Amino acid sequence: MEKVRVHTISLGCPKNQVDTEWMLGGFGSAFVNAAGPEEADVVLVNTCGFIEPAVSESLQVILDTAQALAGLDPRPPLVVTGCLVSRYGQDLRAELPEVDLFLEIRRQGELQQRVRELLAARDGRPLLQDFPPARLLTTAPGFAYLKIAEGCDNRCRFCTIPSIRGPLVSRPESAILDDAKRCLDQGRKELVLIAQDVTAYGRDRGERALRGLLEKLAPLPGLAWMRLMYLYPAGLDRDLLSFLRDLGRPFIPYFDIPLQHAHPDILASMGRPFRRDPRDVVAQVREFFPDAALRTTFIVGYPGETDERFAALEAFVREARFMHLGVFPYYPEDGSEAAVLPDQLPDEVKEERRDRIMTLQAEISEDLLAEFEGAELEVLVDRPHEEWPGLYEGRTWFQAPEVDGITYVSGENVRPGRMVRAVIEETKTYDLVALA
Numbered sequence: 001m002e003k004v005r006v007h008t009i010s011l012g013c014p015k016n017q018v019d020t021e022w023m024l025g026g027f028g029s030a031f032v033n034a035a036g037p038e039e040a041d042v043v044l045v046n047t048c049g050f051i052e053p054a055v056s057e058s059l060q061v062i063l064d065t066a067q068a069l070a071g072l073d074p075r076p077p078l079v080v081t082g083c084l085v086s087r088y089g090q091d092l093r094a095e096l097p098e099v100d101l102f103l104e105i106r107r108q109g110e111l112q113q114r115v116r117e118l119l120a121a122r123d124g125r126p127l128l129q130d131f132p133p134a135r136l137l138t139t140a141p142g143f144a145y146l147k148i149a150e151g152c153d154n155r156c157r158f159c160t161i162p163s164i165r166g167p168l169v170s171r172p173e174s175a176i177l178d179d180a181k182r183c184l185d186q187g188r189k190e191l192v193l194i195a196q197d198v199t200a201y202g203r204d205r206g207e208r209a210l211r212g213l214l215e216k217l218a219p220l221p222g223l224a225w226m227r228l229m230y231l232y233p234a235g236l237d238r239d240l241l242s243f244l245r246d247l248g249r250p251f252i253p254y255f256d257i258p259l260q261h262a263h264p265d266i267l268a269s270m271g272r273p274f275r276r277d278p279r280d281v282v283a284q285v286r287e288f289f290p291d292a293a294l295r296t297t298f299i300v301g302y303p304g305e306t307d308e309r310f311a312a313l314e315a316f317v318r319e320a321r322f323m324h325l326g327v328f329p330y331y332p333e334d335g336s337e338a339a340v341l342p343d344q345l346p347d348e349v350k351e352e353r354r355d356r357i358m359t360l361q362a363e364i365s366e367d368l369l370a371e372f373e374g375a376e377l378e379v380l381v382d383r384p385h386e387e388w389p390g391l392y393e394g395r396t397w398f399q400a401p402e403v404d405g406i407t408y409v410s411g412e413n414v415r416p417g418r419m420v421r422a423v424i425e426e427t428k429t430y431d432l433v434a435l436a
Contacts, residue, residue: 005032007040011058012048014194016082018147019108020046025136026112037068040076042115049084052331058084066098077118081108087164140382141417143190143401144183148176152196157271157337161196168204173213180217189419190225190380198228199235211243218250224419226250231257233281234273241288252397253289259296262316263309266302282320293398295324301350302330303341310353317360323368324404325361327354362429369427379409379422379434411436
């Protein structure tokens with residue numbers, strides 16, 4: 001049986017990482033992970049293309065990878081896929097002749113066959129055998145992402161996702177449940193449900209199907225934590241919050257709500273899919289979950305964001321006291337409606353406003369985490385610390401993987417993939433230190 005050694009570079013969000021896992025799983029038992037391009041039969045780069053910095057990073061990675069491959073004999077084929085390809089298509093083919101194959105997102109299921117053809121054409125090696133696709137998990141051993149939908153029907157004026165990934169398409173419930181069971185069978189204790197808008201699951205079929213899905217996921221054996229990421233404010237109504245409260249564990253009260261701004265004029269200009277004061281959204285969540293961990297993202301420097309409108313955002317951040325918060329300067333993305341709006345702001349104003357919000361958030365985060373000193377909490381262990389033997393990196397229930405702070409934990413029974421009880425001995429601005 002012919003093996004194929006694949007070196008993979010996956011950029012961008014967790015949704016992209018899940019796509020990579022499905023592509024690698026498509027090789028079945030023929031797949032061998034190659035630590036570097038010099039050990040690979042093929043090199044796969046899964047790109048991000050959502051905003052300007054992501055586009056720049058993806059292009060640089062492609063160029064650096066192509067340069068690394070140029071001196072190898074035989075030279076592994078370079079395959080590029082992901083959002084950058086779906087966004088720019090033919091332009092990339094003209095600008096990057098070093099790439100052997102560009103694969104749009106909708107054609108990622110063809111990767112195994114196309115790699116066969118590339119390898120056969122290069123050196124006549126036998127075609128790989130077909131294997132049934134099975135997702136190959138690449139996250140830390142304690143958790144897995146569970147993508148429940150693709151695309152988005154919201155039409156925010158700053159966003160290019162609908163044009164890149166298309167309209168909302170919910171995965172069949174049976175496929176999600178099978179995926180979840182396979183993840184849990186591999187020892188995962190946390191499932192992180194992801195989509196561009198988790199609350200919209202089933203809406204493309206004329207259903208409000210999220211509740212039914214969660215009711216079937218919750219009792220699965222081995223599931224300790226179930227986390228919902230990207231909860232749009234419009235879909236986070238009282239009925240859903242009441243349902244989540246009654247559902248209880250394994251659902252954990254961590255709410256990632258991308259509010260994007262706090263001033264009504266900016267929200268209206270953004271075309272955000274809700275018209276409520278964001279204070280009402282926060283208050284409603286805390287009514288049902290007084291101890292909820294709230295995460296959000298904001299865009300600063302959006303066209304028309306006057307000093308007064310930015311001050312309203314700053315005041316809201318100070319008042320709401322989010323446990324986790326991300327801030328992005330506005331980028332006028334090609335093809336977005338907001339890119340042609342009047343009253344665009346200089347980059348230096350955007351950067352200064354981002355820094356102001358993040359400085360404020362650092363103070364809030366430090367205060368909130370200080371309240372956990374001396375507490376005993378469950379910690380899901382992700383990986384060993386790279387520099388300190390016996391020290392591990394993990395997360396509490398209010399720390400989502402890869403986007404929030406971490407908990408440094410040590411102890412006799414601490415190992416990657418384990419859930420341990422640990423006492424918080426020290427708190428920092430974004431991180432915790434614990435002893436199990």
